[in-house]
Amino acid sequence: MTELLVGTKKGLFVLEGEPGGELEVKARAFAGEPVEYAMRDPLTDRLLASVTSAFYGPKIWYADDPAGEWEQAGGVALPEGGGAALERIWTIVDGEGDGDRALYAGGDPGVLFESRDGGASWELNRALWEHPTRPGWQPGGGGLCLHSIVPWPDDPDRLAMGISAAGVWLTEDGGSTWRQGNKGLVARYVPEESREETTALCVHRLHRAPRRPERMFMQFHGGVYRSDDAGESWTDIGAGLPSDFGFPMAIDPADPDSAYVIPLAADMDRVTPDGRVRVYETRDAGESWTERGDGLPQENAYLTVLRHGLDRRGEGPELELYFGTTTGEVFGSGDAGASWFGAAKHLPPVYSVRATR
Amino acid sequence: MALVRLRGPLKRLAGDRSEQSVEAGTVCELLRRLEREHPAVDGWILDERGLIRRHINVFVNGECVREDAPVAVDDRIDVLPAISGG
Numbered sequence: 001m002t003e004l005l006v007g008t009k010k011g012l013f014v015l016e017g018e019p020g021g022e023l024e025v026k027a028r029a030f031a032g033e034p035v036e037y038a039m040r041d042p043l044t045d046r047l048l049a050s051v052t053s054a055f056y057g058p059k060i061w062y063a064d065d066p067a068g069e070w071e072q073a074g075g076v077a078l079p080e081g082g083g084a085a086l087e088r089i090w091t092i093v094d095g096e097g098d099g100d101r102a103l104y105a106g107g108d109p110g111v112l113f114e115s116r117d118g119g120a121s122w123e124l125n126r127a128l129w130e131h132p133t134r135p136g137w138q139p140g141g142g143g144l145c146l147h148s149i150v151p152w153p154d155d156p157d158r159l160a161m162g163i164s165a166a167g168v169w170l171t172e173d174g175g176s177t178w179r180q181g182n183k184g185l186v187a188r189y190v191p192e193e194s195r196e197e198t199t200a201l202c203v204h205r206l207h208r209a210p211r212r213p214e215r216m217f218m219q220f221h222g223g224v225y226r227s228d229d230a231g232e233s234w235t236d237i238g239a240g241l242p243s244d245f246g247f248p249m250a251i252d253p254a255d256p257d258s259a260y261v262i263p264l265a266a267d268m269d270r271v272t273p274d275g276r277v278r279v280y281e282t283r284d285a286g287e288s289w290t291e292r293g294d295g296l297p298q299e300n301a302y303l304t305v306l307r308h309g310l311d312r313r314g315e316g317p318e319l320e321l322y323f324g325t326t327t328g329e330v331f332g333s334g335d336a337g338a339s340w341f342g343a344a345k346h347l348p349p350v351y352s353v354r355a356t357r
Numbered sequence: 358m359a360l361v362r363l364r365g366p367l368k369r370l371a372g373d374r375s376e377q378s379v380e381a382g383t384v385c386e387l388l389r390r391l392e393r394e395h396p397a398v399d400g401w402i403l404d405e406r407g408l409i410r411r412h413i414n415v416f417v418n419g420e421c422v423r424e425d426a427p428v429a430v431d432d433r434i435d436v437l438p439a440i441s442g443g
Contacts, residue, residue: 054412055410055412055413055438055439056366056400056401056402056410056413057400057401057404057410059400072397077400077405078405079405080405080407081405081406081407082405082406083406084405084406085404085405085406085408086404086405
């Protein structure tokens with residue numbers, strides 16, 4: 001049985017079912033509210049959701065039963081009396097380790113929170129908040145969003161993060177210090193003479209290959225990249241895609257050479273190219289890409305998939321993939337992308353998909 | 358003391374009471390006192406900067422005001438979500 005947590009413009013939908021057919025809506029929470037992201041902590045089974053009420057601001061909530069009572073987490077705010085307010089929580093990620101391991105939450109304006117009690121209370125990472133380069137950070141179209149937090153297997157002190165549009169950030173001391181890892185990224189949206197120096201680096205999504213943790217993949221704002229040195233430097237691997245613009249990305253944890261992307265036509269035309277919905281897969285670390293569209297709409301389908309709209313469950317030949325669209329459809333694959341089925345339709349615009357069980 | 362009227366989730370967070378009596382000289386002071394009395398309200402009306410959230414309207418005796426508006430004894434303060442959304 002697969003469980004999908006689907007964050008939408010109008011609430012959280014919990015879907016359940018077997019791969020191959022439409023999943024059943026088992027619960028809906030936060031009716032009418034934008035749910036940016038939801039996850040289930042694998043250690044405690046607790047559900048956590050980030051909700052940004054248009055009226056009451058961003059909050060993190062947690063519950064053991066999605067249909068039951070949700071509790072508001074504490075500490076999800078910037079320092080009082082400053083010049084900034086928390087705009088949104090973009091992602092929630094479980095860290096490495098067992099007993100004392102952290103949960104992380106990333107948000108706008110480029111902020112990281114950490115929880116040591118399973119998500120009930122959160123603390124702002126001060127080193128990133130007070131980083132001397134922060135005044136020069138520029139927001140992307142979705143704000144100054146810290147959207148990707150990538151732990152290192154078995155080493156809780158090592159993290160990589162992606163911020164749009166402030167690039168890649170790395171720590172090896174549990175977040176006490178941060179440095180950038182942007183070598184090789186090319187910001188085609190700034191003049192050529194500014195590209196070497198610019199820090200306005202619009203990372204769209206970041207993943208690490210857990211069986212070879214120095215291997216990372218990135219969907220950039222124009223460009224798909226691979227790093228073989230833990231995010232220090234990046235190589236463009238976008239050749240062979242119909243477009244190297246897009247937002248979401250996934251990997252098969254069993255294969256460090258694997259990555260999946262869903263290209264959109266262009267920066268100025270953020271829909272699936274040519275009216276065809278296709279996922280592209282590489283199994284050779286980006287040397288080549290294979291189109292995976294069997295079962296997906298191939299005519300007059302101009303869909304948009306947001307950065308957290310794609311997720312996976314399992315690995316290897318039984319890898320399941322799921323993605324949701326801003327037109328409220330969810331598609332799934334139970335065979336690593338070889339074939340696809342409709343998993344849900346008629347939902348509100350999908351912000352995020354998380355396959356949890 | 359001024360009378361504060363709350364609805365929906367704000368009422369629930371404020372001890373499930375739709376009307377509260379609060380003594381304060383300005384709207385900001387009144388909302389901060391409300392937060393202190395009902396910590397669950399913290400962050401729901403004012404943001405970290407002490408500003409009323411963009412889509413919340415605060416009325417004093419029917420007039421939509423900002424944080425620094427004065428509040429007098431017997432004033433009636435309504436805290437309402439704005440008409441917005443999509």
